[in-house]
Amino acid sequence: MLKKTICILLILLFTLPVIASPTLEESSGALLQTIWKTQTIDGLNGGIWVIPEDAINQYFAAHANSNKAKNPTLKLLGDNKMVVTFDSSLGxxxxxxxxxxxxxxxxxxxxxVYIRKKEVANKPILTWMLKFISIGAIADLYGNPLKDVKQFDARFDGNTLKVNFRPLVEKSLLSSNIGNKVEISRITTREGALELHTNMKATDLLGIIMGI
Structure with missing residues (x-):
């Protein structure tokens, strides 16, 4: 369960690089359209790109299901908080x-990413036990489940997941004319949306597209 849990969190973090990949499948057009419709003139002028909760859940539905972690969903809250839920053998x-x-x-x-709370629906005793067990402690006991993944380097410090995803963006964002100019200084969340604060304003994007 630990590996699937972490992978679902990483899918969220990597949604932007993956959808920006030049090898994006045609079937993902609807996902890009959902994201584009969420942008506003004021936001683009300020370099703020919005990824709606619906788009991330569309991505989850298409790419994040497995036999051990089914029906993953994301709920975005304010103050950089989010709730990820999925079906597992535990519930x-x-x-x-x-x-x-x-x-x-x-x-x-x-x-x-800091994991503040771990819960299993309708299993209060197990949920209570999880309060005293960090993901870092589990990784120390059973080994880092992501150590062999080449696209990123992930390590654990208590309930904090620290990810270096440079290898991933080098094969996606950095391989495109627009992507290699994008810088993201931070991410903020609000109800139902993720906001990426970038250096790429609407005028910058237009200039790159037109070759100015």
């Missing part, structure tokens, strides 16, 4: 998380 698992850092620039790409 419906809910993780309340907080995005502590998300940085992408020409030199580095990393994120930190």
């Amino acid at each position: 419906r698992v809910g993780l309340t998380c907080e995005i502590k850092q998300f940085v992408h620039n020409q030199a580095e790409s990393y994120a930190e």
Whole structure:
């Protein structure tokens, strides 16, 4: 369950690089359309790109299901908080998380997510036990379940997941003319949406597209 839980969190963190990949499948057109419709003139002029909750859940539905973690869904809250839920052999698992850092620039790409609460629906005793067990402690006992993944480097410090996803963006964002100019200074959340604060304003994007 630990590996599937972490992978679902990483899918959220990597939604932007994956949908920006030049190898994006045609079937993902609806996902891009959902994201584009959410943008506003004021937001784009300020370099703020919005990823709606619906788009992330569409991505989850298409790419994040497995035999051990089914029907994953995301609920975005304010103050950089989110709730990820999915069906597992233990029942419906809910993780309340907080995005502590998300940085992408020409030199580095990393994120930190803190897992504030771990719950299993209708299993209060198990939920109570999980309060005293950090993901870091589980990883220390059973090994880092993501150590062999080449697209990113993930390590654990208590209930904080620290991810260096530079190898991933080098194969996606950095391989495109627009992507290699994008820098993300931070991420904020509001009810139903994720906001990426970037250096890419509407005029910058237009200039790149037109070759100015």
